[in-house]
Amino acid sequence: MVMEYNPAIPLLRPHIDLDNQGFWEAVKQHKLIFQKCKDCGLLVHRPRPMCPRCNSTEKEWAPSSGKGTIYSWVNFVYANAAYPGIKVPYLVVVVEMEEGVRMLSNMYDSKKEDIHIGMPVEVVFDDIADDLTLPKFKRREAETKVIR
């Protein structure tokens, strides 16, 4: 069951600023990238203006494999405690990416019964409006099954 939106309610767009615009521009092109410190190599998500480890402001964007595992989740089931522009039920997940950073996102088409902490997922890009693409996640077969 794919997440459904209520077209009558506007969805809050990301607040795009100088620090995160590279991330959102890449998402628009269906690419997932993370901020990387040019000096010490630390990956940081969400993007920040300065590296919290070495205080360098020299940054680049590192491509992500798009693969990770579910770290935590919540299930929006009660409309009054959910975003009115999205039909309940829907799942918000924190995904721990292979690169070691975490992302907040949605499960693209899963029910609560289908997910668990530790479940392998991979990114999919949902063009939910002409001007808005969101990176979401789908179940993926674990590596051991893929490499036969």
Place this chain on the structure above:
Amino acid sequence: MSMFDQYLARRYRTTVRPRPEEYKIKDNVAIVGIGATEFSRDSGRSECQLACEAIKAAADDAGLKIEEIDGLVKFAMDYTDEMHIVSSLGIPRLNYFGECGWGGGASCATILHAATAVAAGAAKYVVCYRGMNERSGRRYGRIPGVEQVMVSPNDHYGSIMPYGFATPPSWVAMFATRYMHEFGATSDQLASVCIVLRENACRNPKAMFYGKPLTLEDYRAARMIVEPLRLFDCCVDTDGAVAIIVTSTERAKNLKQRPAILLGATQGIATQGEMMTSVYRPRISGIPESWYAGQELWRVSGITPKDVDVVQFYDAFSPLIPMQLEEYGFCGVGEGAAFCEGGDRIRAGGEVPCNTSGGHLSEAYIHGMNLIAEAVRQIRGTSTSQVKDAELSLVTGGLGVPTSALLLRR
């Protein structure tokens, strides 16, 4: 532990803090007045009126004239500004005023800021207040400006709202899912927290849930709000106001009430936080700003958790009580939910009596200020769930945001 975690831990350990002897608040500042309106679902009055009524009640409680108030500390989130309060109450002038941010994280912080002014000699009688029509009027959990604005107001909201990660219960639920996963905590253990607090509320005639006991069956049967949190895991939206008056321990001798003397008040921000959604941290099954505010509190006061007689933990949602039992050192990491199981250890006669007025879950949700009032009542010996001979009373501020904590003694 990743290299980055090790680095942060090292940076914390090497932080040099002022010596406890340099901390001027301990023993020198006291809470001398508490006041509140009734708690209801529809006050029928403006938030400014609620605040003024609570401040007047606190002044009467202390035995102070309105004219003697010379300082005011407000919540940044409070819609009533200090000029409106001053004009409505007829306070002649203020010498000291300011505001504390981060929602309920401001509660004990207002007392710290007031105490700092008093200890420094910048003000004599400082009022801290919070008045809110949270139930009937503007409620939290609403999406800011959703009708008018298409773009999130800042980068934080922009990183969560497009995914529908939009309400406080969902933000705490995200921590709770992980906490329950890592430590095997159960919803029945959370139910114990809710049931004990409801028992306390049922002894408190001013509580919203007075006369409405809660059973395990009621808890389990209630609807899910944001899974894994159910209805009674969430605080009770309230209209009302609470005011607290702070002065020096010396001046308190001439006032009406037994003073609740400050052993310490602290604030805490921990790194890599986000407003209620700190999901990028190495570990989200704990609340590091609470740990930090607690460490500072124990350090400046010279007290340890085992000495504390009664605690009012900020309980906007039930999982926050077991998590704070851990962060403030009342039990080990991961042991909080088991500590609460069955409720005996957190009841009024237990090892760590918690939220004796019913807390946010069952008394009222006034952004932590009603918890401070109850902590003071425990010192005075006037709680409806009085802990016998209570001498040390701890109260904590809103968490998951920059937080604060307060330790009172007789």
